[in-house]
Amino acid sequence: MTADLKTKFIIEKIKESKLSKADFSHLVFGKLFSDHMLVADYFDGTWQTPKIIPYQALPYEPSAKVFHYGQAVFEGMKAYKDTAGNVFLFRPEENFKRINQSAERLGMPSIPKEYFIDGIKELIKLDKDWIPTGMGESLYLRPVYIATENAVAASPSDSYRFMVITSPAAKYYSGDVKVKIEDRYSRACDGGVGYAKAAGNYAAQFYPTEKAKNEGFQQIIWTDSGQHKYLEEAGTMNMFFRIGDKLLTAPTIPESTRILPGVTRKSIIRLATDHNIDVEVRPIEIKEVIEAAKNGQLKEIFGAGTAATVLPIVGLKYKDYYTDLPKPDKSYADFLKNKIMDIQYNRAEDPYGWRIKID
């Protein structure tokens, strides 16, 4: 942190709120944006005073480095409202740590904690009426950090912008989700940027995911790029496999540099362990899961991520093999989803200190 870090936010409020025109009864994930955004610029080797301003288009030239070299990282978080109207964040420090881990990997300066955490709190205070209150609804927060120097030269930028925009959100996936185990394309490789929330990782997923969608699968489960032998994660979720009563999930950094270390995954591992579910964090062979499916031991598969929280998978395909995955009676997915949502929505005690109230 620089000595002259300016932590006071300049706030410029919108002249007329767009809230009365927003249709909260038909929320589509990520399409509607609240009144304000946070912006903080970095240039001349230092962070400038952060501002909260009306949501607006960006003032960049076509030569800005982000467009050419993809120096861009982001985060995904949510603000939750309880029935009394109190507003909470869930483990924001984890997202703060992860954005700087991503930034470091892409050669970008660290974002000061005050800008990230306090900036998000200030922004939410201003736009708290945009948080929907339906079951499972929230205000999705999208911190994004980009290279802004105007230069078509393949080297790190000398100027950057950190921003946060927010979007009232309902469910991320509606309908059943079937997954295909990908055995040709990869999203990440050893020593690459898979563990970072780099924008380009998502671009790399779109083409194979569209192909899978055309075959009737909403998501891909990525496998290791070397041999396509081990199960890794899905497009926006870490994956959990229940074989018998054991819950398996793949390791993240430092063991693997290919998988995004999810905040939901980390929370699920803790909650499951504390409720006496046997969790194993280790490489998971495709062969092991397919064999378990064939002999009736594969009880459930679910994804875990901020957008969907916990998402049960109803069908699995690998090469020529397909199996439906009917929901078991006492599903771990349901149990763990309720446990995590109880904390997020202030429906239960939070023994972990994960829920952060915004006053």
Ligand SMILES: Cc1ncc(COP(=O)(O)O)c(C=O)c1O
């Ligand atoms: C590739 C990928 N994996 C996993 C996750 C889940 O991470 P989290 O639980 O922090 O949302 C996400 C979502 O952010 C993601 O984009």
